[in-house]
Amino acid sequence: MLSSRAATRSRFVDWTAPFAIALVLLLAALVLLPMFRLLMTSLTGEARQLTLEHYHQLFADPAFVKPLLTTLWTSAAVGVLCVLAAAPMSWLVSRTDLPGKRLLRTLILASFVTPPFLGAFAWVLLGGPNAGLINQWYYALFGLKPFEATPLINIFSAGGMVFVMALYTFPYVFTFVANSLDVIPSELEEASAILGAPAWRTALDITLPLVMPALLAGFLIAFLQSMTLFGTPAILALPAGIDTMTTKIWSLFQFPPQLGLAAALSLPLLLITVLLLRAQSAIMGRRGYSVIGGKSTGTRLIRLGAWTIPALALFAFVLGSSIVLPYGVLVRTAFVKNWSGPVVGNLSLEHWRFVFFEFSQTRLAFQNTFVLGIAAATAGTILVTTVGYLSLRKLVWGHRYLGFLATAPVAIPGIVLAVGLFLSYTQPPFVLYGTLSIIFLAYLTKELPVGYQQIGASLKSVHPELEDASRIFGATRLRALFDITAPLIRNGVIATWIFIFIGSIRELSATILLFTARTKTISVTMFDLRESNDWGPIAVLSITMLLITFAMILLINHFTDRRLT
Amino acid sequence: MRWMKWNCGIRTLPIALLACAIAAPAAGQETTPAMLAAAAKEGKVVWYSSIDVKVSELIAKAFRADYPNIQIEVERSGSERVFQRINQEYQSGIKNVDVVNSSDASHFIYWKQQKWLAAHTPPDVKRYPAQFKDAEGYYAGWRATLSVMGYNTTLVPAKDAPTGYLDLLDPKWKGKLVKSHPGYSGTSLTGTYAIVKALGWDYLEKLSKQGVQQLQSTTATPKSIASGERAVMVDGNEYNMFIEIDAKSPVAIIYPKEGTPFVTSPTAIFAEAPHPNAARVLQNFLYTAKVQQLAVNEGGTRSLHPDVKDPPGRTPLAQIKILPDDPATMLPLVADIKKRYTALFGN
CATH class of the missing domain: 3.40.190.10 (Periplasmic binding protein-like II)
Incomplete structure (x- = not known):
C-alpha cells in the first residue's frame, strides 16, 4: 500500500502541484486579502500613519469593552444550551426506539434552515413583554394586566437573545453528534450492553467519549455561530439597549464609516476564535478515526419504555419553541390586519396583496437572493470539493494551507468579513461595491468552512483503502476517483450545495454592510421593514422564503436517497 | 485629445442637436410631451424616500397609473439611513438615486453644498410659501x-x-x-x-x-x-x-x-440622476394638488400646497x-x- 501511495505521488505531482498552488492563491485572495486590509486599516490613522490609537480607544472605552464581554458570555451560553439540548436529542434519535423519528429529524432540519433573524422576528411577536402573544395568553389566563404584572417572557433581553439564538443553533450540534453516532459502529455499545451495563451507563461510558469530539466541535460551531450573528442581537438586544460586537461594528459602519475603529474592533473577535479553533483541533487532532470501511450494520435500538414521554417532551419543547410557535405566529401575522389583535374579525389578505402587488422591492429582492444563492452554492461546492479532496488525501504540497484557508473563514464573523471586503473592493483596481459580485464573494468565503466541513465528513468516511484497492486492480487515480469515491460522496456533494445555498439565501450579517439599493436581498429588505415595525409584510416574506426553501429541499430529496430527512 | 472631441462633435452634431431638442425641456420646469417622451425612453425612476413604506407605495401606485411607461422603484428607509446610503453610494461612485425625500431638512443643505442636487422648480411649488422652499430652487417641502x-x-x-x-x-x-x-x-x-x-x-x-x-x-x-x-x-x-x-x-x-x-420633509433631484427626465416628471407629479391631497387623505401627512385641505376630524x-x-x-x-x-x- 505504501508503494502504491508513493507511485501515485510521483506520477501525478506534475499537474496537481501547479493546480494546487493556483487554488492556494485563489483561496488566499478570497480569505486573506480582506483580512489583510482589515489589519492594515486597524493600524492606520487619519494621516495614513501607523498607529495603535484605534486599539487604545477600543480598550479604554467601556462602550466597546462591554459589547465584547456581552458577546463572549452570550455565545458561551448559547453553546452550552445547544449541547445540553442536542446531545440527548441526537442520542435518542440514533440509539433508541423513540417514535416519530423521521418527523423529528425533519423538524430539526426545519429549524436548521430557518434563518435565525426570522426566528427572532417571530419571537418578538411571541415574547414581546406586553403585546407578545405568549404574554397576552399568560395575562389572560391569570387575569393580570400588562405593565402591572411582570411578563412571563421578556424577549428584549440578553437572556431572550440567548434563548432564540440557541433555538436555531442547536441543529448544528445535533447534526454533528447525530452524524457521528451514525458512523460509529454500535458494536462497542452492544458489547457493553451484553456485559450487563444499563443503557444510561453505556451512553455515558461508551457513547459519550466516542462522540466527545463531535460535541466539542458542535459547541464550538454554536459558539462561533452565535458570535457572528447580527440579526438576532439587532432585533432582540438593541431595543433593550444591549450592544454586541456585531451591532457595534454595524453602527460604526454607518456613514461616515469609522473604518479604523470597526476594523480594530473586529480583530479581537478574530483572535478569540482562532485560539478556540486551535484548542479544538488540539483536542480532536489525535483522535482522528475512520470507522467505516464498508457499510455499517444495523444497530439494536434501546427500548425507552416509560422514558418515551419525557424524551418526547424535550423534543416538544425545543421544536415547539423553534418551529411550531414561530411558524404559527408568522402565519397568523401574515393573515391578520393588526398582529396583536384577536383573529376573529381581523382576517385579511392585505399584507399579501401589498408584498406581491405593490411593494416595489419584492421582485428585485427575490431575484438578487436567488442569483446569489445559486452562484455561491455552485461555485462553493466545486471549490470545496476540489480543495477537500486534495487536502484530505494529502495529495499535494500545500494541502495544509488549503485546509487551513478553507476553514479560516469560520473564524471571521460575516460582518467582519464584510468590512474587509468593503475595504478591499471599494477602490481601484477592484471596484465591486454596488454590484452583486461583492456580496457573492462574501457568501462564497463565508460558506467555505461549512461546505468544507460537510464535504470533508463525506470524504473522511470513505477510507483511502477503497481507492487504493481499486488502484491495486489497475485503475488510474482519476478512474478510482470517479468510480469509487464520487458515488460514495455524491450525497455529500448535494448536501454541500444545499447547505451553502440555504446559508446564502438567509445571509444578513455581511449583506447588511455590502448591499446597495440595487443589490438588496430578501433578508435586508426584511430588516428594513423591521425598523419601521411592518410585521405583516415581514411575515409574508418570511413564509414565502421558508416555502421556497422547503420546496428546494423536497425536490433535492426526491433526487437523492432521502437521506436529508 | 482635443481634436477627437471636435471630430466627434462635428460628426454627431445632428444627433446632438436632436438630443438637445429632446433634452432641452428637462431644463424647463413643466412636464412637457418632450420631457415625457424622454422619460419614457429612460423607462424608470428611482425614488429614495423616508415616508412610511405603505404610503410610499401608495404614491408609487398613483404615479404608475398616470405614467404607465415609467417604472417607479421605491427605496424606503429612515431619513438618516437614506442619507448614509446615498453618501456611501456617491463616495463609491454609484449613481442610483434620482429623486430623494428625507425628513431631515438639513440633508438638503448638505447635498446642495456638495453640488449634488439639480435645480428644478415644479410648477406647483411656485405657489408654496417661501419659507418651505429653497430660494434657488434645489428643493422644496414636499410634505410636513x-x-x-x-x-x-x-x-x-x-x-x-x-x-x-x-x-x-x-x-x-x-x-x-x-x-x-x-x-x-x-x-x-x-x-x-x-x-x-x-x-x-x-x-x-x-x-x-x-x-x-x-x-x-x-x-x-x-x-x-x-x-x-x-x-x-x-x-x-x-x-x-x-x-x-x-x-x-x-x-x-x-x-x-x-x-x-x-418637521418639513423636502424632496430634490440629484444632478447626476441616471433618469433625469423621469426624475423631473416624478418631482412635478409629487407636488401637484392631486398627489398632495392623496398623501394628506390616505397618508395622513400635512401639505404645504395652498389648495390642499385637511380632512375633517x-x-x-x-x-x-x-x-x-x-x-x-x-x-x-x-x-x-x-x-x-x-x-x-x-x-
Missing part, C-alpha cells in the same frame, strides 16, 4: 408632519394620559415608553433637537432613566403603541397616528403642551403650538446630537 406624542387608549384612560414631555418623567410611566431614534429617523432627529432646544439635554437624560424602549423609525412607534407593546409614545409621525386612527386602532394623539415639533395646524424646525442651525450639530443621544439611549 408633526412629531407627536401618543398613547394606547385601552392601556391608558384619557384622563390619565400625559399632556406633555415633562409629564413623562413621572415614575408611573417607567417601562411603558417607546421612542424612535435620531440616528435613524430624520423626523426623530428634527423632533429631538426641538425638544433639546425647548427643555435641554438635562430633560433627555432624565427621560433615558425611564426604561424607554428604543425603536428606530418614527413610523414604528405608532405601530408599537397600536399593538399595545408600549403604552405611551414619546415621538412618532402624526401621519402614522392618523393612519392607525383611521384603521380603528386604539390610539390617540397628544400634542405636547410644551409644543409639537414641526384632524386638528388644524393653526390650533397646535408648534416647535418649528431649524435645519440650518441643526446641520453642524447633527453628529453631536446623535452621539449624545446614543450615549443616553443606546443604538
Whole structure:
C-alpha cells in the first residue's frame, strides 16, 4: 500500500502541484486579502500613519469593552444550551426506539434552515413583554394586566437573545453528534450492553467519549455561530439597549464609516476564535478515526419504555419553541390586519396583496437572493470539493494551507468579513461595491468552512483503502476517483450545495454592510421593514422564503436517497 | 485629445442637436410631451424616500397609473439611513438615486453644498410659501408632519394620559415608553433637537432613566403603541397616528403642551440622476394638488400646497403650538446630537 501511495505521488505531482498552488492563491485572495486590509486599516490613522490609537480607544472605552464581554458570555451560553439540548436529542434519535423519528429529524432540519433573524422576528411577536402573544395568553389566563404584572417572557433581553439564538443553533450540534453516532459502529455499545451495563451507563461510558469530539466541535460551531450573528442581537438586544460586537461594528459602519475603529474592533473577535479553533483541533487532532470501511450494520435500538414521554417532551419543547410557535405566529401575522389583535374579525389578505402587488422591492429582492444563492452554492461546492479532496488525501504540497484557508473563514464573523471586503473592493483596481459580485464573494468565503466541513465528513468516511484497492486492480487515480469515491460522496456533494445555498439565501450579517439599493436581498429588505415595525409584510416574506426553501429541499430529496430527512 | 472631441462633435452634431431638442425641456420646469417622451425612453425612476413604506407605495401606485411607461422603484428607509446610503453610494461612485425625500431638512443643505442636487422648480411649488422652499430652487417641502406624542387608549384612560414631555418623567410611566431614534429617523432627529432646544439635554437624560424602549423609525412607534407593546409614545409621525386612527386602532394623539415639533420633509433631484427626465416628471407629479391631497387623505401627512385641505376630524395646524424646525442651525450639530443621544439611549 505504501508503494502504491508513493507511485501515485510521483506520477501525478506534475499537474496537481501547479493546480494546487493556483487554488492556494485563489483561496488566499478570497480569505486573506480582506483580512489583510482589515489589519492594515486597524493600524492606520487619519494621516495614513501607523498607529495603535484605534486599539487604545477600543480598550479604554467601556462602550466597546462591554459589547465584547456581552458577546463572549452570550455565545458561551448559547453553546452550552445547544449541547445540553442536542446531545440527548441526537442520542435518542440514533440509539433508541423513540417514535416519530423521521418527523423529528425533519423538524430539526426545519429549524436548521430557518434563518435565525426570522426566528427572532417571530419571537418578538411571541415574547414581546406586553403585546407578545405568549404574554397576552399568560395575562389572560391569570387575569393580570400588562405593565402591572411582570411578563412571563421578556424577549428584549440578553437572556431572550440567548434563548432564540440557541433555538436555531442547536441543529448544528445535533447534526454533528447525530452524524457521528451514525458512523460509529454500535458494536462497542452492544458489547457493553451484553456485559450487563444499563443503557444510561453505556451512553455515558461508551457513547459519550466516542462522540466527545463531535460535541466539542458542535459547541464550538454554536459558539462561533452565535458570535457572528447580527440579526438576532439587532432585533432582540438593541431595543433593550444591549450592544454586541456585531451591532457595534454595524453602527460604526454607518456613514461616515469609522473604518479604523470597526476594523480594530473586529480583530479581537478574530483572535478569540482562532485560539478556540486551535484548542479544538488540539483536542480532536489525535483522535482522528475512520470507522467505516464498508457499510455499517444495523444497530439494536434501546427500548425507552416509560422514558418515551419525557424524551418526547424535550423534543416538544425545543421544536415547539423553534418551529411550531414561530411558524404559527408568522402565519397568523401574515393573515391578520393588526398582529396583536384577536383573529376573529381581523382576517385579511392585505399584507399579501401589498408584498406581491405593490411593494416595489419584492421582485428585485427575490431575484438578487436567488442569483446569489445559486452562484455561491455552485461555485462553493466545486471549490470545496476540489480543495477537500486534495487536502484530505494529502495529495499535494500545500494541502495544509488549503485546509487551513478553507476553514479560516469560520473564524471571521460575516460582518467582519464584510468590512474587509468593503475595504478591499471599494477602490481601484477592484471596484465591486454596488454590484452583486461583492456580496457573492462574501457568501462564497463565508460558506467555505461549512461546505468544507460537510464535504470533508463525506470524504473522511470513505477510507483511502477503497481507492487504493481499486488502484491495486489497475485503475488510474482519476478512474478510482470517479468510480469509487464520487458515488460514495455524491450525497455529500448535494448536501454541500444545499447547505451553502440555504446559508446564502438567509445571509444578513455581511449583506447588511455590502448591499446597495440595487443589490438588496430578501433578508435586508426584511430588516428594513423591521425598523419601521411592518410585521405583516415581514411575515409574508418570511413564509414565502421558508416555502421556497422547503420546496428546494423536497425536490433535492426526491433526487437523492432521502437521506436529508 | 482635443481634436477627437471636435471630430466627434462635428460628426454627431445632428444627433446632438436632436438630443438637445429632446433634452432641452428637462431644463424647463413643466412636464412637457418632450420631457415625457424622454422619460419614457429612460423607462424608470428611482425614488429614495423616508415616508412610511405603505404610503410610499401608495404614491408609487398613483404615479404608475398616470405614467404607465415609467417604472417607479421605491427605496424606503429612515431619513438618516437614506442619507448614509446615498453618501456611501456617491463616495463609491454609484449613481442610483434620482429623486430623494428625507425628513431631515438639513440633508438638503448638505447635498446642495456638495453640488449634488439639480435645480428644478415644479410648477406647483411656485405657489408654496417661501419659507418651505429653497430660494434657488434645489428643493422644496414636499410634505410636513408633526412629531407627536401618543398613547394606547385601552392601556391608558384619557384622563390619565400625559399632556406633555415633562409629564413623562413621572415614575408611573417607567417601562411603558417607546421612542424612535435620531440616528435613524430624520423626523426623530428634527423632533429631538426641538425638544433639546425647548427643555435641554438635562430633560433627555432624565427621560433615558425611564426604561424607554428604543425603536428606530418614527413610523414604528405608532405601530408599537397600536399593538399595545408600549403604552405611551414619546415621538412618532402624526401621519402614522392618523393612519392607525383611521384603521380603528386604539390610539390617540397628544400634542405636547410644551409644543409639537414641526418637521418639513423636502424632496430634490440629484444632478447626476441616471433618469433625469423621469426624475423631473416624478418631482412635478409629487407636488401637484392631486398627489398632495392623496398623501394628506390616505397618508395622513400635512401639505404645504395652498389648495390642499385637511380632512375633517384632524386638528388644524393653526390650533397646535408648534416647535418649528431649524435645519440650518441643526446641520453642524447633527453628529453631536446623535452621539449624545446614543450615549443616553443606546443604538
